[in-house]
Amino acid sequence: MLKDVFIGLSQNQFLTAAAKKYGLKLGAQTVVAGTNIEETIASIRELNAQGISCTVDNLGEFVFEKEEALKAKNSILEVIESIHANGVDAHISLKPTQIGLDIDYDFCYENLKEIVDAASKYDMHINIDMEDYGHVQPSYDLIDELLKEYDNVGTVIQSYFYRAEDDIKERKDLRLRIVKGAYKEPAEYAYQTREEIDANFIALIEYHLLHGKFTSIATHDHHIINHVIQFVEENEIPLEKFEFQMLYGFRKDMQLDLANKGYNFCTYVPFGDDWYGYFMRRLAERPQNLNLVAKQVFNKRTNTAIGLVAGAFLLGRLTSKKKK
Template identity: 45%
Template sequence: MEAISKNFFLYLSNNKVLDRLAKRFGTNFGADKIVGGETISQAMPIIQKLNHEGLHVTVDHLGEFVASEEEARQRTEECMHSIQAIATHGAQSEVSLKLTSLGLDISRDIVIEHMHRILQEAAKYDITVTIDMEDSSRCGQTLDIYKELKAQYPNLGTVVQSYLYRSDQDLDELSPLDPYLRLVKGAYKESGKVAFPEKRLVDDNLKHLIKKNLLNGHYTAIASHDDAIIDFTKQLVQENNIPNDRFEFQMLYGMRNETQAQLAKEGYKVRVYLPYGEDWYGYFMRRLAERPANIAFALRGIFSK
């Protein structure tokens, strides 16, 4: 039943008709519980509140698969606007972005041009930018672009997904760059030809990647709501005397708030992934696909306004 539910919501995440309806009706249907509004101005009070609670943030202007160069330029301007807003308010926040939102499916040259603009703006304020990972068909392109840009922009991170077979080798190839990596399980529907088909194998690989990256001495963001993964990381860093400034836990806005607060209270760095924007629909559906508990969470959001 869980597999059926996951496939159902992943299928819905790609439905263009429902996406258009979602933009029309805004962040209703519980999405406002996990999305920080439609603009950076709406998201900023949430960022400041989270900072006040001892939590760091990364903001993501939602949107992917742009259809024109003009739309890609608009998304680039929005990323730069987010960076400027973070700096103006002195917020403890990074920025996350998807390369498809900057025109990856249109032209690699366009993406590189847009990334240079964003990264130059971020460098002015010493703000880290993380390139989010998308589906497996774009993984190689994303990592190639990351490798090209990382030498020039130290404050650049990216994401490795443990459900992909290739991820262990990707860590080896990234290691010489001293990468800042967010390690996640992965949230896209993938073929068994490229991804582990069982949750147990995905979890085991995530633990392997966490251990490998930390023991290699690279900064590691452990992005998981899974208590087993969190406890594994705690034990690993304790046994290997890894200082707290070499890693952080990351969780989604609106998910496991008590755990976030407890980890921060224990002295761990916790970063909250806060998406905002009109294109929230695909993101929301993927979150529902990840965990059945998220469906109940969303339903509570609808009827508790």
């Protein structure tokens, strides 16, 4: 039930627009690394100084206008140049719908190719994020085309999909981020219970650790992290074959602890003002994430906790007051 609520909120255009306007009041800075490139580079430097690498997401998705898609593409190109110019340890994550997949396939491919080509000149990795089920196969088609010319491309396997086992075997030679999945998908395509998803998540991780190129294990679940640590020790898997990933602003102490213990660690660093849908899906994916962030915000003794604990409701209040 709670997952459905957060998914619904993530797709609410009215609340998304309001979140852009009231982002700072709602504590957006606790879940995004900055609203511009300069702020984001500063956040990346702080993480790098702690032994943590970053993957940078210029927030935005489900774009239906070419002008907006081109703006997103150019922004990503600016981030690539800024990462290189500043010498920080970071690469790019992006969503195909942000750069035109819902507008025209060929238009999206040309935008994506320009991004991958620019990154390849700096030996920079581009991770192509997966979205809802209807966009999965077109996204894989884009990747297959890119792989004919480039080798700096990776993608995501979402463990709640039935097709995930076949997908990971087919793409085992790619650098893969393995996640549980954060969209609301019907039983026709996806597992519905936490137990089924977790079991498949672990199975996919173990398969790729044993047979794949490089595995990014994206989870905040310490039970799964502990399981992975035991698995890699028992199977003598080299540390350079995998990394743990968590979201910016979540479980900071555990992020630092894993990095200090010598594990490769990468923080998913979103930036920009289009943060609301992203954050709501993180809560839908694992409602406990709300507690993780709220505790950290409370520890800072700031009023932003109000926004994180009840962001959707506060947005409604702010916007309704504005109308009066």
